[in-house]
Amino acid sequence: MRFTSLIGCALIWTTLPVSAQATTWSKLDFLLGNWVGIAGEKETPLGSGQGAFSFEPQLDRKIIVRHNHAAYNTGEKHDDLMIVYLDAPNDTPRAIYFDAEGHVIRYNVAFPSANAVTFESDGTQPGPKYRLSYWIEKSDKGVLRGKFEIAPPGAAYAPYMSWTSRKN
Numbered sequence: 001m002r003f004t005s006l007i008g009c010a011l012i013w014t015t016l017p018v019s020a021q022a023t024t025w026s027k028l029d030f031l032l033g034n035w036v037g038i039a040g041e042k043e044t045p046l047g048s049g050q051g052a053f054s055f056e057p058q059l060d061r062k063i064i065v066r067h068n069h070a071a072y073n074t075g076e077k078h079d080d081l082m083i084v085y086l087d088a089p090n091d092t093p094r095a096i097y098f099d100a101e102g103h104v105i106r107y108n109v110a111f112p113s114a115n116a117v118t119f120e121s122d123g124t125q126p127g128p129k130y131r132l133s134y135w136i137e138k139s140d141k142g143v144l145r146g147k148f149e150i151a152p153p154g155a156a157y158a159p160y161m162s163w164t165s166r167k168n
Contacts, residue, residue: 024086024093028064030115030136031055035144037070037165044161046072052168062086082119084109095119097132105130128152142166 034054051070058065064084071077080099087094093109097119107119107130116135123129129151136144144165149157 027111034168035165036168037163039163046076047074131157
């Protein structure tokens with residue numbers, strides 16, 4: 001009887017992380033795929049532009065990788081890479097961001113509602129805070145909206161850029 005109880009406990013423990021992973025990854029399903037984005041003149045400090053990005057599960061769905069490229073009418077370009085992962089021991093969703101300008105941002109990940117995700121930098125680190133959000137509004141099926149905000153130390157978040165995207 002005791003041996004059977006141990007096997008039952010072991011089975012529950014081994015399935016809990018998989019279940020937590022599946023739940024977290026399913027919350028990000030709305031992002032998966034290839035997207036084409038457009039930002040208007042007043043939506044970015046660099047003027048209007050367009051770009052493309054993708055969210056792809058990799059390493060047997062252990063991570064999700066975002067590749068992003070944007071080009072602006074001013075001639076500026078931007079390339080970055082972000083990896084979303086589940087941090088041990090509690091499978092807390094997190095992300096790490098790298099860009100061609102040398103920025104590295106470590107994000108905590110939250111899901112404020114269905115088809116919405118917020119990546120927010122750790123406020124305990126010195127310097128500004130960053131918040132990257134994606135969402136699909138119920139009235140805009142097929143349109144993915146995004147915004148990036150910056151908060152100087154001790155101040156509230158202010159919009160830096162926003163965009164709309166459609167699946168490619």
